Amino acid sequence: MKKIAVFTSGGDAPGMNACIRAVVRAGLHYNMEVLGIKRGYQGMIEGDFVELNSRSVGNIIQRGGTMLGSARSDEFRTAEGRKKAYDQLKKYGVDGVVAIGGDGTFTGAKIFMEEYGDIAFVGAPGTIDNDLFGTDYTIGYDTAINTAMEAIDKIKDTADAHDRLFFVEVMGRDAGFIAMRTGIATGAEAVLVPETKTYIDDLVASLERNAARNKMSNIIVVAEGDDEGGAFEIAKKVKERIDVFDVKVTILGHIQRGGRPTCMDRVLSSRLGIAAVEALAAGEKGIMVGQRHKNINYVPFEKAIKHNQRLSPYLEDIARILSI
C-alpha cells in the first residue's frame, strides 16, 4: 500500500476535517503518499485530485465542514461513471482509498469494489445521523446533538415565556438518534422517532393532561423521518384535534451539520482516521472502521449500511419515564 487517497462524501459532518487530517498524517507516518479527492465521487470521476502533506492539513482539526468538499454524484450510480472513477484512480496510481461518509458512500464503495476489486476501499463513519452499524457513534453525531440541544434550550426559554407548544424538527434522515438524545437532554414532553410508531391520539391525550394541569409550555422533538411526517405535518394533525395551545413549529435544519466539532468528535475522528489507514496497510478492504465499547471494530460495508443500527431501548424508556 504505497499510495492512498481520501475523500468525503454525502452530508458533511463536524469532525470530517479532523478525520482527513488523521488519514493524511497516518499515511505519511506509514510511508505512504496521500492524495485528497475533491467533492466526493464526482471529483473522483473528474480526476479532481490534490497531493496532501502534513502542512496541508494544519489548523483544520477545529473546523467544521470538509476541506475536500463533499457532493452527491448521480454519475457514480452508473457503470460508466464508476469506470471513469476507476480509470482516474489507476492513472494516479492509487492502491487504497479512505471513504469518509455515510450509508450512501459505503453503498457506492461496495458496488465499485464488486466491479474493480484491485483497489481497496475502507470507510470511516462520517455522518451526523449515527445510523451506521458497528460503531457506537459516527463522526459528527456528538457535535450535532449538542448543537440541537443548545437550540432547543433556547426555544424552551421562549416557549416558557409565552406558554407555547413547540414542535421542533431535527435531522437524522430516517433515524431517530439525534431526536432521542436531544429530546431527553432538553426535557421534551415527547420525542417522536421513526423507530417507534407515533400515535397522534396518544400525543393529544398527553397534551390534554398537561393542559388540564395548566402546563401550557410544551416541547415536542420530532425526527424528520417520523412515520407521521415532519414537525409541520404533526403540528397540523394535533391542532385538528385540540385547539387550546398556542402552537409554533421550528425546523432546526442544517445548523446541525455545521459548527466546530466537539472534543469527543475530534478524538473519535482522529482515531478512526488512523484506524482506516492501518486497515488498508493490513490488507483490509470493503470494511468500515468503527469504535465499539472503546475498541476498533471492522464491519463489512453491507453490514454497516443495512440499517442494523438500532435505537437503544433504554433511551426510549428514559424519554417516556421522564416526560410525565
Ligand code: F6P
Ligand atoms: O445524512 C445527513 C443529513 O443531514 C440527514 O440528516 C438529512 O436528512 C440530509 O443529510 C439532508 O441532506 P441535504 O444536505 O442534501 O439536504
